[in-house]
Amino acid sequence: MRLPLLATCLAVATLSGCAGVSINESAGIERVLANPARSAADRERDARDKPAEVLALAKFKRGDTVADLLAGGGYYSEILSGIVGPNGKVLLVNNTGYEAFGKKALAERLANDRLPNVVHVVGPSDALGMGENVLDGAVIVMSYHDLYWVDEKEGWPKIDAGQFLDQIVRALKPGGVLLVVDHSAKSGTGSNDAQTLHRIDEQFAIADFRKHGLQWEAAMPMLRNPADDHSKNVFDPAIRGKTDRFVHLYRKP
Structure with missing residues (x-):
């Protein structure tokens, strides 16, 4: 097992607070990760993404309904499927761009109904069809x-970010949580580096989610990398897979 979470749950310097996470929660997710049905590629990604520690922050439990937003090939959807169990449900949610990106991986992951509690949802960015007050939680990872x-040539038109976030808030039940993981940009850059570096300023993120009605609750340092100076595109071989990433938890009042 990885280092105990209680020893590594440190407040992020620019933020205030860190949610309590029990070792038992991480251990439960570790058992899901140990499922021999998981692919070799997913197991390799575990070392980079540390899903046991990250997902323990959200405290998802058996029977929950959770959405994996812009899930791509569904790496997190499969892990969440194991966490919520047969009486829970996972919405694997893609817009058309992410659906095209994850097409091959999704075909393999969902073949022969191997994840029966996963519902595959595809729709336009501003109307993904998740419903209202139905989710115990959601994740949006990188x-x-x-x-x-925006990249029209890559099939990624401009998104109304406000509408996208509002539909997440509507879909969450009161008290529901949103777990956000993303590549950090330089402080004060707002959303500007999303276009050139695929990064975003975490203080901008906090203000953005608060503006749309979510309360910032906690952060965890599990994916921090002080050697990343936030100047490189996240696909640059020098930093790919090793970016400085923030992990935030938000809650709907």
């Missing part, structure tokens, strides 16, 4: 910055 990225 995708939030794409709300502020």
Whole structure:
């Protein structure tokens, strides 16, 4: 097992507070990760993304309904499927751009109904069809910055970020949580570096989610990398897979 979370749950310097996470929660997710049905590629990604520690912050439990937003190939959807169990449900949610990006991985992940509690949802960015007051929680991992990225040639038109965030808030039940992981940009850059570097300023993120009705609750330092100076595109071989990433938890009042 990785280092105990209680020893590593440190407040982020520019933020205030760190949610309590029990070792038992992390251990429960570790059992999901140990499922021999998971692919070799997913197991390799575990070392980079540390999903046991990150997901423990959200405290998802058996029977929950959770959305994996802009899920791509569904790496987190499969882990969440194991966490919520057969009486829970995971919405694997993509817009058309992320659906195209994750097409091959999704075909393999969802083949032969191997994840029966996962519902595959695809729709336009401003109307993903998740419903209202139905989610106990949601995650958006390394995708939030794409709300502020535009590349028509790559099939990624401008998104109304406000509408996107509002539908997440509507879909969450009161008390529901949103877990956000993304590549950090230099402080004070707002959403500008999303276009050129695929990064976003975490203080901008906090203000953005608060503006749309979510309360910032906690942060964890598990994916921090002080050697990343935030100047390189996240796909640069020098930093790819090793970016400085923030992990935030928000809650709907």
